[in-house]
Amino acid sequence: MLRPGKVTLAELRAVWTGAPVASGEEYWAGIDASSAAVGAILDSGRTVYGVNTGFGLLAQTRIPAERLEELQRNLILSHCAGLGDPLDRRIVRLMMVLKVIGLGRGHSGVRRSLVERLLALVEADALPVVPSQGSVGASGDLAPLAHMSAALIGAGQMAIGDEAPVPAADALALLGLEPLVLGPKEGLALINGTQASTAIALDVLFTAERIFGSALIAGALSLDALKGTDVAFDPRIHEARGQPGQIAVAAILNRLLDGSEIRESHEGCDRVQDPYSFRCQPQVMGAALDLMRNAARTLQIEANAVSDNPLLFGEEALSGGNFHAQPVAFAADILALALCEIGSISERRLAVLIDPKMSGLPPFLIEDSGVNSGFMIAQVTAAALVSENKSLAFPASVDTIPTSAGQEDHVSMATHGALKSRRIARNAAGVIGVELMAAAQGVDFHAPLKTSPALGRAVAAIRTAVPFHARDRYLADDMAWVRNAVLDGAFSGAVEADLFAQ
Known part of the structure; x- marks a missing residue:
């Protein structure tokens, strides 16, 4: 209603x-x-x-x-x-x-x-x-x-x-x-x-929520594939800092990893620290979560706003400027920044997984490497998407151009910023999709040890359409399928409800 x-x-x-x-x-x-x-x-x-x-x-x-x-x-x-x-x-x-x-x-x-x-x-x-x-x-x-x-x-x-x-x-x-x-x-x-720019920005927000949830699952799955440590997710560390998004992300990562046989298999190892893209997930993703929540508040207010002109209060008509979309422009740019970083840290985890010196896994996550190139170029594609997002992330809201013979001499560029953020979101979904494929491949190399039940469901979902990468094959269709699954929310449902206002 x-x-x-x-x-x-x-x-x-x-x-x-x-x-x-x-x-x-x-x-x-x-x-x-x-x-x-x-x-x-x-x-x-x-x-x-x-x-x-x-x-x-x-x-x-x-x-x-x-x-x-x-x-x-x-x-x-x-x-x-x-x-x-x-x-x-x-x-x-x-x-x-x-x-x-x-x-x-x-x-x-x-x-x-x-x-x-x-x-x-x-x-x-x-x-x-x-x-x-x-x-x-x-x-x-x-x-x-x-x-x-x-x-x-x-x-x-x-x-x-x-x-x-x-x-x-x-x-x-x-x-x-x-x-x-x-x-x-x-x-x-x-x-x-402001209904057009707000609608596009809301589309970005709701898509970003799915991407964010998928990225947490990808990050936890990559950590398990790496046989990394979850000590960095200890709640005491995050309570000591106090950032709410960071605290929430650490809790979810712990929950996602709970019950992993892979994690339990190396509990006594001397591994103390992992690369930042694994260890600092609560700090980076938590900061992105806080930005997304702030943008969500702005957009909910704007969705309920009266933003035409003039406005009627009784029989009094007042001319103002509620149509100026600066709040929406800032929200769209904030979402762009968050999505840019979500994709960036994902690509770095992917780069670690394909590097045998860092991961201890087969080169490029495939047996008989040399004859097979495995995930080599999939990572290049992810890197290309991340670089494109960096070029798109410059805020649209700092630009303005006069229109209507100078009467409208300061404008927000909100619609441009929201459309740009939408493109960033789709690029980020592509990066997360490649990481999910790679992380599932890495976890499969640890068989018969199993990942956690929560992450196992994500792997099973991937394997319904993307088989284990035993030898080189045409990858573009697999990558497109997983990207679309991220955009459709196929992976994020398990965590979205805990993160975003309902």
């Missing part, structure tokens, strides 16, 4: 994964009251930005009453100026639901019928085609939200379920719906706001 202003991350995750969206009744009164306030403003003859004026630099231009419908339609059509690949359907679905949440707060002046139409399209899985490029994250995510909104008035394209996109007017007809005629302020309320 969506409750505007009180929507949780768990509810947003459910929207992201395609769960049905139920709307509460308690917010219709606020929507109706703000819509009535717009009518009262027009009846009074007052001039109010966005209701009966032009936009941006044209805010001083008064629009006559008989042209207000044309004003709102033209606003949507003129702002449909995006380029680039279409946004993922999960993101578009989130965008639409986030717009419902913002409008549902009752400060935007739209009619109930507009909100109902957005909900009806989400329920029918009829989603507009939204280009990914064209927003600088100020005055709202104008171009992406305009493409989303165009479908309501029968413009642009829309895809119903898995069907190919068709003209939006045709899609509406298939659903038995007429194109909406927008009322005063409704076009502006639709395209003002």
